[in-house]
Amino acid sequence: MIPDVTETLEPRPPAAVDPSRVAVVVPCHNEELTVGKVVRDFRAALPGALILVVDNASRDRTAEVAREAGASVIRESRAGKGFALLSGFRKARTTGVDYLVMVDGDDTYPAEDVGRLLAAAASGAEMVIGTRLATAEEGAFRAGHSFGNRLFIWLVRMLFGIRTRDLFSGYRVISRRFLEAAPLIAQGFEVEAELSLQALVQRFPVAEVPVAYRARPRENPSKLHTYRDGTRILFAILTFFRDYKPLTFFGLLALFFLVLSLAGGSVVIAEFLRTGLVPRLPLAVLSAALFILAALSFACGVLLSTINRRSAEIAARIPWQ
Known part of the structure; x- marks a missing residue:
């Protein structure tokens, strides 16, 4: 029988987490249409938390809109979500926070759910994954993406003997302890898979909390390239399999x-x-x-x-x- 090293948690009142000990890292590439709302929503949900937007080689007004909404902004000129998150994590760690919330800047994840993710982290989980597959809004996943997600979940189960319900969620809470122990080298969209595998294979306590997942605005399409990024994710999983098994x-x-x-x-x-x-x-x-x-x-x-x-x-x- 394949061991389940994650714990699925139902909604519950958030534990007492001091927002001033939390940093919200928002990687963005050309998200001027949505990043302002994301920043405002998380400032309301976590008053006193550091909201850190990482402008990942954007060619629009992402940085200006984020600053106007009240976020701190840093620039990462190397294109790739992995680069953006690494820069954001590095900056957030210098502030001495205990928890890092990672969330996409496309307004697909509601800030209202962050309290439940932090509650799971405060209860002992080193990583909390906001799972989307069972709660996604109609049209939130592009054609084939839901199937691809499930296919990679099956592959991870076969290669590593571990279960997870959402390998690629962009909505997570990560403890400072995990971040200091897990080396991250992913450059692109495979970074979520690497985060999940680092936590699961190294047996860090991981919790999964169902969260809402909204469809992106039509005028702001996904930056994920199905075949190119899917190939990179497959290569990343196989490389991880080689390194850890x-x-x-x-x-x-x-x-x-x-x-x-x-x-x-x-x-x-x-x-x-x-x-x-x-x-x-x-x-x-x-x-x-x-x-x-x-x-x-x-x-x-x-x-x-x-x-x-x-x-x-x-x-x-x-x-x-």
């Missing part, structure tokens, strides 16, 4: 090479036993090379798995600040 990854690779080696080698051996000759020398060389690759792949998996385990043991001895 090296024995399984390289073991499967070794098995693939071994099967090919045995398939070719069996033909060569059968002919040698029958005739005493090796008429298919190239096939014999290829089979031997594939067998060597299989052995090397398995050895790499064992070595990297040992290094990962040792690194985890060392990290476990380091006290949290």
Whole structure:
């Protein structure tokens, strides 16, 4: 049975979280039509919190509108949601806040739900994911995006043996402890998948809270490119699988090479036993090379798995600040 390392929480009154210990990070690329409302809504929901808008190479008035609404604005010239979030997280950490709320600037996530996410974080979750799939407004997901989300959730379940209900939600609460422990390298829309996998694979306490999810305004279409970003997300998941499950990854690779080696080698051996000759020398060389690759792949998996385990043991001895 696949373990469920998340906890789904029903709506409940928010715990006492001091808004001055909260930063709201809003990555934006050309969101002048909606970012003002997002800032105002979160200022009303969390009076005293730092509202930090990251202008991610926008070509419109996103920065000006955000400032007029009362947000602090920083500029990230490298295009990509991952770059924007990393810049926002880095800036927010310098303020000494305990919790970071991450939310998109397209007004698809209601600020009214932030209290329930913070309540789950205050109850001990290091990451709280606002799940959308069961509560999304009609038309909120573009054609194929809901299916793609579920497909990647299934892939993560198969590769890592963990369950999650929304891998790509852009509405989360992240603890300072998690942010300091989890290295993030994603550059684009795959950043949500990396955040989820970092938390789930490393067994941080994760909670999932159902939130409303609204459709984007028609005049402000999604920046997500279905095939290009889908390919990047797939590559990110497989890379994460290689890095955190090296024995399984390289073991499967070794098995693939071994099967090919045995398939070719069996033909060569059968002919040698029958005739005493090796008429298919190239096939014999290829089979031997594939067998060597299989052995090397398995050895790499064992070595990297040992290094990962040792690194985890060392990290476990380091006290949290």
